[in-house]
Amino acid sequence: MNGFSFPARLSDRHKGVTIVSWLTDNLRNQITTGRLIPGTVFPATRLLASELGISRSSVVQSYDQLVAEGYLSARQGSAFRVSELGLADYPEYLKPKKSFALNADGNQELLKLSLVPGQPDQRLFPARKWGMAVSRVARLSPDSLLYGEDPFGDPVLRNAIVEHLAEWRGVDVVSEQVLVSAGSADGLQLCIEMLGADPMMLGLENPGYIGLRRHAERLNLKMQWLSRDECGTVLPANGASQPNLVVLTPSNHYPLGGAMTLNRRLEYINWSRETGGWIIEDDYDSEYRFAGHPIPAMIGLDDQGRTIYLGTFSKTISTDLRLGFMVIPISLVNQFRKKITASRTSVIAQRPMGEFMRAGDYHRHIRRTRRHYAERRDALELRLNEMDDLTFATPHANTGMQVAVLLNRQQNDKLIVEKLKEQGIGAVPLSDFFVNEKSTSGLLIGYCAHTVEEIGDLMMKFQDCLRDSQ
Ligand SMILES: Cc1ncc(COP(=O)(O)O)c(C=O)c1O
Numbered sequence: 001m002n003g004f005s006f007p008a009r010l011s012d013r014h015k016g017v018t019i020v021s022w023l024t025d026n027l028r029n030q031i032t033t034g035r036l037i038p039g040t041v042f043p044a045t046r047l048l049a050s051e052l053g054i055s056r057s058s059v060v061q062s063y064d065q066l067v068a069e070g071y072l073s074a075r076q077g078s079a080f081r082v083s084e085l086g087l088a089d090y091p092e093y094l095k096p097k098k099s100f101a102l103n104a105d106g107n108q109e110l111l112k113l114s115l116v117p118g119q120p121d122q123r124l125f126p127a128r129k130w131g132m133a134v135s136r137v138a139r140l141s142p143d144s145l146l147y148g149e150d151p152f153g154d155p156v157l158r159n160a161i162v163e164h165l166a167e168w169r170g171v172d173v174v175s176e177q178v179l180v181s182a183g184s185a186d187g188l189q190l191c192i193e194m195l196g197a198d199p200m201m202l203g204l205e206n207p208g209y210i211g212l213r214r215h216a217e218r219l220n221l222k223m224q225w226l227s228r229d230e231c232g233t234v235l236p237a238n239g240a241s242q243p244n245l246v247v248l249t250p251s252n253h254y255p256l257g258g259a260m261t262l263n264r265r266l267e268y269i270n271w272s273r274e275t276g277g278w279i280i281e282d283d284y285d286s287e288y289r290f291a292g293h294p295i296p297a298m299i300g301l302d303d304q305g306r307t308i309y310l311g312t313f314s315k316t317i318s319t320d321l322r323l324g325f326m327v328i329p330i331s332l333v334n335q336f337r338k339k340i341t342a343s344r345t346s347v348i349a350q351r352p353m354g355e356f357m358r359a360g361d362y363h364r365h366i367r368r369t370r371r372h373y374a375e376r377r378d379a380l381e382l383r384l385n386e387m388d389d390l391t392f393a394t395p396h397a398n399t400g401m402q403v404a405v406l407l408n409r410q411q412n413d414k415l416i417v418e419k420l421k422e423q424g425i426g427a428v429p430l431s432d433f434f435v436n437e438k439s440t441s442g443l444l445i446g447y448c449a450h451t452v453e454e455i456g457d458l459m460m461k462f463q464d465c466l467r468d469s470q
Pocket residue numbers: 118182183184185186209249254282284311312313314319323324
């Protein structure tokens with residue numbers, strides 16, 4: 001077979017996957033990973049069918065699908081060949097993301113650079129692959145860009161999320177449990193709405209995610225603050241009235257970093273069984289773990305079905321995409337179904353995202369960004385280590401898109417953020433994440449959106465600001 005070779009091992013065909021999809025996925029994978037280069041001639045359908053012991057019509061359908069997706073081309077009467085895939089990824093026109101800050105009049109001001117946490121580098125976005133996914137959907141299922149088939153979200157995307165969770169988070173769920181949201185913040189708000197009790201009390205991490213705290217304040221909800229010890233977020237106080245819902249970041253505490261121990265996770269699951277409270281697992285950036293094995297999600301440990309899992313594409317793709325997902329325990333699916341009558345987020349990105357994932361491009365993108373971010377994190381930590389005024393809030397955390405540092409001399413972190421702002425750099429003081437207790441002065445530094453060189457420049461400016469404020 002001229003220039004054409006199969007991988008040493010074809011992927012296993014999982015239950016429920018048709019021969020056509022299995023063959024198409026394997027061939028597509030060969031092309032996107034560069035094992036089959038543009039111009040490679042594909043074997044005649046009859047030959048490949050007999051080679052694989054499958055029907056010729058399966059091979060024909062698979063080739064047709066790859067032609068429709070733009071991976072193969074065929075002229076009348078000639079063989080199928082791998083198409084030219086066009087320009088390299090790395091759209092030069094994309095600039096590092098800017099950040100906003102409130103100016104003295106309380107209006108948003110656009111700053112040139114950002115050390116704001118949780119921002120991916122959109123220059124690494126695989127625009128060409130994304131474009132292919134969008135154009136495939138526009139050609140093959142244009143309806144899905146306009147109409148939502150199901151208020152829980154696009155079925156192709158939900159299936160892709162199920163596979164992603166199994167492969168990356170060790171979580172075994174069915175697509176009926178998956179609801180496509182407008183990001184984790186939307187998922188959190190939906191849980192509060194759906195699981196609200198009277199009276200309602202939320203258990204929130206302190207320090208913790210500011211957006212959620214503000215939302216709970218707006219709703220006038222009672223809150224119990226859950227501080228952190230060396231094992232992770234502490235349990236709600238014994239004896240006191242118990243929260244109906246606790247929101248946790250077990251894979252990577254936000255903002256301090258570090259994973260919750262297995263024992264503490266099991267204690268929380270016991271807590272939910274004993275009190276009837278619900279656990280929300282906010283798994284906002286666990287794709288970015290740079291050492292050791294990925295930490296399985298907490299929902300996988302919960303044999304009580306009392307954990308709701310929240311995931312997001314904000315960190316891996318873009319915060320402005322407003323696309324995320326939640327996994328609802330089977331016992332709650334009907335309750336959610338009764339109340340949700342329309343998709344939570346625009347359908348326009350849902351099917352393309354499902355296609356992007358199905359083609360393997362999402363995982364390739366995560367792996368690629370993870371390599372870049374690991375290098376950037378090393379560069380950042382090296383710089384921070386050289387500064388005597390700082391210590392890491394959680395040394396060797398090795399996960400996540402931001403690093404929390406503490407200011408040894410307890411300089412006013414808000415003042416330092418002001419000084420950075422004067423240099424056109426947006427940043428977030430660590431004290432903002434704390435409530436009601438002696439807050440800790442520091443900075444939560446988002447580093448992913450910058451190259452190693454850019455990080456070097458930014459850290460020099462940061463060091464100047466630290467010196468100026470002594
Ligand atoms: C801990 C945490 N949870 C949730 C969110 C919200 O993410 P999304 O953009 O998916 O709404 C953020 C955003 O920064 C976050 O830091």
